[in-house]
Amino acid sequence: MKKLINGIDDVVREQLQGMAAAHPELSVHIDPHYIVRGDAPVAGKVAVISGGGSGHEPMHGGFVGVGMLDGACPGEVFTSPTPDQMYECGMAANSGAGVLFLVKNYTGDVMNFEMAAEMLAAEGVPVQSILIDDDVAVKDSLYTAGRRGVGTTVIIEKIVGAAAEAGYNLDQCADLARKVNSYGRSMGMALTSCIVPAAGKPTFDLGDDEIEIGIGIHGEPGQKRMPMTSADAITEMMALEIIEDDAYTRTVREWDTENGIWVELELTDEPLAAGDSVIAFVNSMGGTPVSELYAVYRKLAAVCEDKGITIARNLIGPYITSLEMQGFSITLVKVDDEILKFWDAPVNTPGLRWGA
């Protein structure tokens, strides 16, 4: 294992110390690990918070800043953060306008964010929690029941972060997050495995001429293995699965702030259709350079055009990664005027910046 680390137990802490040194506009807490905006809590503003295992940088810590997240809770590599991290982060970021948790659908994350929501609610903090589950590749996976939360997370954090910055209240932020999740679909693939520092060896083995389609962001198994083929063939296969994905119905638990209980909601995502406009996001899994992402984007744009889907905006680069894994993911998020307005709004974070 060759990685730019020191001791295996120090990986996440030292990366956070590097972030603290590089970004004095952020407040990086080491014990427990969490990152908040330096000006947190921001008076009158809903605190938008996410978190999850480390190894997906810049997500989530790199998306803390004006116009995006108020806070992020990094767990150890590919390991859920703990409820106390989430609770401390929520307390540090809450201005009184409440806390919105954006939770990727992995069993550990969901469980811990639920505990943290209850802990915050017990302190009188208004809290809501929205589940992100956009991966069309598999129904259930190694780490979760239902679809995994992947690339749409980045898009939701940007859009809901901008809405909170613009003065949306907690209910409005939660509604918007739920809507963007229902509009987002993703799929990933891997050319190589990643190596988790504590394991010291590849998470899985792929042959020299073999790829994994539908891979998760932790190297968990995907949909299928197949022989390596062209960028065009891979891109078309994945884009079509996303575009032709049927309506998806599942039951999610959300926190009922008024009554202080968890309620179950049945949510259904409508499929994409000709005439829709989307944000198209081509993401590197970490080890794939941006040049190859442009080859993917070329074909993705052609497939979308062929299907009557207009790409209104795009994002191309490493934003939700899986350590040094080579591969990419495609995310398409249907947009409307509200979503586009918040996508275009200024953002100033280490990982995503424009207009500021």
Added chain:
Amino acid sequence: MKKLINGIDDVVREQLQGMAAAHPELSVHIDPHYIVRGDAPVAGKVAVISGGGSGHEPMHGGFVGVGMLDGACPGEVFTSPTPDQMYECGMAANSGAGVLFLVKNYTGDVMNFEMAAEMLAAEGVPVQSILIDDDVAVKDSLYTAGRRGVGTTVIIEKIVGAAAEAGYNLDQCADLARKVNSYGRSMGMALTSCIVPAAGKPTFDLGDDEIEIGIGIHGEPGQKRMPMTSADAITEMMALEIIEDDAYTRTVREWDTENGIWVELELTDEPLAAGDSVIAFVNSMGGTPVSELYAVYRKLAAVCEDKGITIARNLIGPYITSLEMQGFSITLVKVDDEILKFWDAPVNTPGLRWGA
């Protein structure tokens, strides 16, 4: 070889087509390959142009846009672009205020940019050409005599691009480029090799527990091979070589616009010294994720502090890459008020964006 490409002969063209699809604000020409701002030529503005082999994305094409480059000429992978590309790009970007070529010191690039400068001058276009040679690792290398042009290129393109946007004339832009180059020093290292598509196999072999210090951006040999060690040890070794680098004197050729001849200049870079402020740039070679770059930055900040050097600004991420090579480079560029002002100015390109 597993890469997201189609035919080997189509790699660069298809990546450019992807850029064209993703960035309608750019004008991407396919035959010959060059990229200019969509609004080129910009009246009254010096056209800042760079170029070099492909495989280093986002450099240079991803740095075309408001506040940075007016044009970029991508060669085939790790292959110099041709004089006709540079000439066509210069003609498309020249508004009458002239063309400034920013040329990384590789024999092929230097030769072809010299020919292109003469071709433009023959058409009456005012042209100047500044050599970038900032790599302290080796005196001469496989592809050039003298120091190679590496990370400082990104910094020069940003700063001189902002100056041109602010109305600097051709002489002023050239003076500023020469100054920033004299203030910049870099060094890189590799954990793994890259694979050039046309070769189909790694450019060099590194053992499972071996690294290469002082590597170039084409996988050309560096200073030494050594056993893998900690991020801290590697970072300190490289940072000290940069900080303690002596005054460097060499003879460069620049075009004398008035007399239409090449003149030789002897230029000397002053060493860094305690009390200096710098832009610190930690760059991924392509396959190293940003999380590991933060571990490097943590130690780099400590070494700089220890040496009395203040980091005024930083840039951390994959900006001048070597395909999917794992590894990183450090660049330190001494700054003054003029340089900082132009570093902070708005920039809007696919690869670097803020304030716009």
